[in-house]
Structure formats: C-alpha cells, structure tokens
Amino acid sequence: MTSSAASQSVTHSTDGKQPETAIVVGTGIVGIACAHYLSQAGLRVTVIDQGKIAGACSHANCGYVCPSHVLPLTEPGAIGMALRSLLNPRAPFRVKPRFSPTLWNWMWQFARRCNHRQMLTAGTALQAILDASIDEYRKLIPELSLDCEWEENGLLYVLQTERGMEHFAETDRLLTEHFGVSATRIDGDGLPDFDPALKPGLAGAFHYPGDASVRPDRLNSQWTARLAERGVQFVEDCELTGVRKSSGDITALQTSQGDMKADRFVLATGAWSSHWSAAFECRLPVQPGKGYSVTMPRVEPSPRYPMLLPEHKVGVSPFANGFRLGSMMEFSGFDTTIPEHRIQQLRDSARPYLAAPVDGPAEETWYGWRPMTWDSLPIIGRLPKLANAFVAAGHNMLGLSLAPVTGRLIAELVTGQTPHLDVAPYSVGRF
Numbered sequence: 001m002t003s004s005a006a007s008q009s010v011t012h013s014t015d016g017k018q019p020e021t022a023i024v025v026g027t028g029i030v031g032i033a034c035a036h037y038l039s040q041a042g043l044r045v046t047v048i049d050q051g052k053i054a055g056a057c058s059h060a061n062c063g064y065v066c067p068s069h070v071l072p073l074t075e076p077g078a079i080g081m082a083l084r085s086l087l088n089p090r091a092p093f094r095v096k097p098r099f100s101p102t103l104w105n106w107m108w109q110f111a112r113r114c115n116h117r118q119m120l121t122a123g124t125a126l127q128a129i130l131d132a133s134i135d136e137y138r139k140l141i142p143e144l145s146l147d148c149e150w151e152e153n154g155l156l157y158v159l160q161t162e163r164g165m166e167h168f169a170e171t172d173r174l175l176t177e178h179f180g181v182s183a184t185r186i187d188g189d190g191l192p193d194f195d196p197a198l199k200p201g202l203a204g205a206f207h208y209p210g211d212a213s214v215r216p217d218r219l220n221s222q223w224t225a226r227l228a229e230r231g232v233q234f235v236e237d238c239e240l241t242g243v244r245k246s247s248g249d250i251t252a253l254q255t256s257q258g259d260m261k262a263d264r265f266v267l268a269t270g271a272w273s274s275h276w277s278a279a280f281e282c283r284l285p286v287q288p289g290k291g292y293s294v295t296m297p298r299v300e301p302s303p304r305y306p307m308l309l310p311e312h313k314v315g316v317s318p319f320a321n322g323f324r325l326g327s328m329m330e331f332s333g334f335d336t337t338i339p340e341h342r343i344q345q346l347r348d349s350a351r352p353y354l355a356a357p358v359d360g361p362a363e364e365t366w367y368g369w370r371p372m373t374w375d376s377l378p379i380i381g382r383l384p385k386l387a388n389a390f391v392a393a394g395h396n397m398l399g400l401s402l403a404p405v406t407g408r409l410i411a412e413l414v415t416g417q418t419p420h421l422d423v424a425p426y427s428v429g430r431f
C-alpha cells in the first residue's frame with residue numbers, strides 16, 4: 001500500500017484550472033477522511049506521514065462517534081479543576097507545571113472562554129458538525145463495506161453516587177433544553193438488567209441513544225485499504241520538513257523523501273500542527289492533550305454499551321474480542337512516557353463499576369496526543385495567505401467523531417464548491 005516519494009507522479013496544474021492533485025500531510029483519521037472525499041471528488045491524492053499510517057492519536061482512542069458530546073471542554077468550572085491539578089499528579093485533567101509561554105497563553109485563552117455563554121456558542125458550532133459527521137459515517141460505512149465494529153448502541157453515562165446523578169441530571173437538562181439531545185434515565189436498580197456488566201449498587205445512568213461506536217484501528221486499516229484500492233497513495237516515514245512558496249501559493253512540500261508537488265495541500269498534522277504556523281503564515285494554536293488507554297481481552301460479563309464514568313472520568317469501550325479503558329487529559333508537552341500508575345489509575349477507576357475483572361493482562365497500553373484548541377473547535381478551512389493550502393486540524397477530543405464531515409468540507413473547499421455547512425466557526429482566521 002505504501003510507496004516512496006520518488007515514485008509519486010503528482011503534478012502542479014496551471015492557475016485557474018480545477019485542481020487535479022492533492023497532498024494531505026498526516027494519516028490520522030482526519031487525514032484519511034480528507035483523502036477519501038478528495039479522491040471521491042476526482043483528485044489524485046497522496047497522503048504522507050512522518051510515521052506509520054494512523055499510528056498516532058487515531059490508533060487506540062475510545063472509538064465513540066458521539067453527537068451527545070456537544071458541550072465543549074471550555075465550561076464554567078474547568079479552570080478551578082485545572083488549577084487544583086497543578087498540585088495533584090494523579091488528577092485526570094492535569095497541567096504539568098513548566099516554563100512555556102505558548103502553553104500559558106493557550107491556558108489564558110482557554111480560561112477566558114470558560115463561561116456559560118461561550119460554552120453554548122461553542123456547543124452550537126460543535127453540534128452542527130457532530131450531527132453531520134455521524135450521517136456521513138452512516139453512508140460511507142455500508143458504501144465501502146468497512147468491517148470496523150460499527151454499532152449504534154448509544155452511549156451510557158454511569159454514575160456511582162446519588163450526588164453524581166443529581167449533578168449529571170443538570171448537564172442532561174442543559175443538553176435537552178439547549179441542544180435537543182435527550183437521554184433515557186435509568187435507576188440504579190434497573191442498571192444490571194440494562195447492562196449485566198455493571199455491578200449492583202450503582203446510583204444510575206443516562207443513556208444517549210443517538211451515539212455510535214467503532215473499533216478505531218479497524219476503521220483506520222479498512223478505510224486506508226479501500227482508498228489504496230481506489231488509487232490513493234500512502235507514503236509512510238515521510239516527514240514534512242519545509243514548504244516552498246511563490247506568489248501566495250505553495251509550490252512544493254519539502255519532505256524527508258524529497259520535494260513533492262501538487263495543486264493543493266492539506267495540513268492534517270493533529271497535535272503537531274502548531275509547528276507549522278510560521279511556514280503556513282497563520283496561527284495554529286494547538287497543544288497536545290495527552291490521554292492513555294489500556295486494551296484487554298474480552299471479559300465476562302462483557303459490557304454491552306460504550307460507557308463513560310463521569311465521576312472518575314474514564315471511558316469503557318466494548319469490542320468484539322476485548323474491551324478498552326481510556327481517559328486522562330495531560331498538558332505535559334510532547335511527553336512520550338506511559339507511567340504505570342496512569343494505567344493502574346484507569347483500572348482502579350473502572351473497578352467500582354464493572355462486574356468483570358479489570359486487572360487482566362494488557363494487550364496494549366497506549367498514549368495519544370489530542371490536538372487541543374483553546375476554544376474546543378476544530379480548524380477547518382483555507383489558509384488566509386496561501387491560496388492553495390488548507391488546514392484540517394485541532395479536533396480536540398472528537399477527531400474520530402468529526403473526521404468525515406471535516407473531509408467532506410475540505411474537499412468542497414478545495415474544489416471550489418459551496419460547503420454544505422457554514423465553515424466560519426472553524427476558520428483559521430479566527431485566531
């Protein structure tokens with residue numbers, strides 16, 4: 001499926017003509033989706049990655065495609081949580097104290113948005129693309145016969161305490177009143193019938209029936225295989241190192257495998273995107289928000305529903321042959337370690353809820369750097385100063401959910417069509 005840059009036949013078309021070729025930088029789920037819709041629009045597409053295909057944040061996340069997640073991270077109370085975390089290395093949301101003016105500016109911009117009004121504004125912008133994106137998945141998964149454990153079982157928010165239930169009921173009310181996203185409330189007594197993997201004695205749960213889930217690594221591998229069959233070229237171990245420009249256009253990408261030319265260029269570099277602000281002549285304020293997961297073999301009773309445990313901030317993802325626990329949000333730069341205590345914390349957090357053992361052997365322990373923007377919205381659009389370059393980055397905690405709509409919007413912008421959604425809230429120019 002992969003080839004070297006030397007064998008690429010991408011060409012630069014003359015001005016004013018419809019683009020014929022595109023290069024996408026980054027083979028995460030967002031880059032894959034961009035390649036899909038660009039190829040569907042008739043372009044010859046090459047996708048490059050500094051590492052392996054979908055080897056970064058898109059590999060072992062929780063797999064939720066979750067239109068119920070309309071509330072951004074910028075909510076009232078988030079700053080207090082961040083400040084408390086400075087003193088607590090075990091906090092799920094943690095900012096590691098260090099000297100970094102970029103990080104502290106990011107935090108300041110984030111803090112300014114942690115109020116009710118901006119939470120609702122960001123939520124409205126998120127809802128438009130979350131709803132559109134799940135619709136795209138519903139079309140493309142059968143169309144491409146993607147065997148990726150797509151399930152539409154909704155998402156279950158499970159609460160351990162009555163206080164937790166009351167608190168979450170307020171969130172649920174907000175979701176219903178402002179966004180029309182409603183859950184079914186399940187009392188503690190009924191929970192073990194609803195999902196026998198849950199222990200008796202829990203306070204209750206809220207079930208959002210409109211959410212779906214996949215096994216992320218299967219989605220990535222199946223989707224890239226279909227695209228390769230269609231002629232999309234994937235080039236692994238090919239790092240973008242620089243950009244050649246002339247008269248407001250990019251003329252070529254400099255890469256570790258030589259220069260690569262095309263008519264259009266899409267930056268889908270996830271958490272690394274801010275590195276390219278200067279070269280792409282724009283502001284891409286993306287910070288890595290590190291999370292962890294541990295994947296274990298199937299247990300009995302196996303969870304039926306994908307779950308979130310808000311009081312412990314952990315996700316539980318059931319797969320055909322196993323299950324995954326995932327969580328944490330660390331602002332600790334590009335730190336590549338997987339501390340054992342963080343994996344243990346995932347297991348400890350799930351133990352009070354799950355009837356099955358959570359201490360089984362790990363098939364995989366993993367970290368991923370979420371591409372975090374300070375307003376919780378992705379960056380999707382044309383670059384203001386480079387006419388033939390586009391950005392698809394900053395998808396925060398929702399890159400899997402938002403990938404298809406992002407790819408479709410990018411293809412519409414690249415080919416000069418009117419986007420099917422208003423792209424203003426996601427524009428590069430907002431920073």
Ligand SMILES: Cc1cc2nc3c(=O)[nH]c(=O)nc-3n(C[C@H](O)[C@H](O)[C@H](O)COP(=O)(O)OP(=O)(O)OC[C@H]3O[C@@H](n4cnc5c(N)ncnc54)[C@H](O)[C@@H]3O)c2cc1C
Pocket residue numbers: 025026027028029030031048049050051052053054055056057058059060061062063064065066238239240241268269270271272290291292293326327328367368369370371392393394395396397398399400401402
């Ligand atoms: C624990 C955890 C659970 C999560 N659960 C969910 C979930 O349930 N649902 C959901 O929607 N989202 C979830 N997310 C978030 C989701 O994983 C991310 O938003 C998404 O993977 C981002 O995709 P991406 O393609 O933008 O980035 P990535 O997958 O990180 O891809 C970016 C790619 O760009 C490449 N790249 C960077 N720089 C260069 C360069 N100079 N040259 C060439 N290539 C380059 C990288 O190698 C990488 O492969 C979760 C994240 C974590 C950490």
